[in-house]
Amino acid sequence: NACHQGNYTNTPNTCAGCHLSDYNTSINPNHVALGIPNDCAMCHTTNPDWDPATFPIHNNYWVLSGAHAAIANDCAACHNGNYINTPNTCVGCHLAEYNSANNPDHNAAGFPTDCLACHSVNGWMPATFDHDNQYFPIYSGKHDGEWNQCAECHTTPGNFGLFSCIDCHEHDNPAELANMHEDVSGYQYNSQACFACHPDGED
Structure with missing residues (x-):
């Protein structure tokens, strides 16, 4: 009855057919706002509570290449369990590195906080200036x-x-x-x- 409710005719045969309300009310992250497809099996398994989950379309939102590829499977490294308002700029995640840089001292020199002006996604070194x-x-x-x-x-x-x-x-x-x-x-x-x-x- 959990799925059929006494009616075995035209029972949905897709995840979203039964779980569209879960999709629509998700908030961390907000699936609707982000335009995440409602193909639940793309990220979730049949385990209870939707955990664990993967996000194979991450590169559609932020490309995990270069040095970021190493943390592609470590969501907490960037999100810490909160997928709302995750920074989408380099300095949004790397302000601590900018502030602690001392050779040269980025703050003292008045360097811009646009990391890509000098660095690449492959690492801090080599850098251009x-x-x-x-x-x-x-x-x-x-x-x-x-x-x-x-x-x-x-x-x-x-x-x-x-x-x-x-x-x-x-x-x-x-x-x-x-x-x-x-x-x-x-x-x-x-x-x-x-x-x-x-x-x-x-x-």
Whole structure:
């Protein structure tokens, strides 16, 4: 009677035929809102309480590739039992890694929280960094080939948000620089002033 209720004619022969109300009232996750197919057997077995469940169409919502492939079967690693409002941005899950990064210090340097700007889904390393377009041209223009270590300009250890324009051999003579800028009103011999007038590193 649980299924037939005394009527053995036209008894449903699909999962959803009997369990559509369970599908419609599911909230964690909300099957209807996410557009999950109502083919129950795709994720569930005939075990009671719908557990355990898999989610073979996860890549339709968030692709588990690269380093994420290793946790493809560990739902709790991201969801912790709650499938509602799971972050769908890199930093939504990796803000702790961003905040604790110290080589370089992402917060101090003011790096964007768009992880994919420098990293790939394969791992944190190797990473790329478009210093020229995001901050200051050092791989092109007059500064290309003029430096070997980041510390030559970023002279405060661990803080890439600070920089020096006046410690390299071409700019370390205040008197010479003053003569070169004698026609510049308000000229100052400090790094912030240098950058304010020469944001692209050119004359």
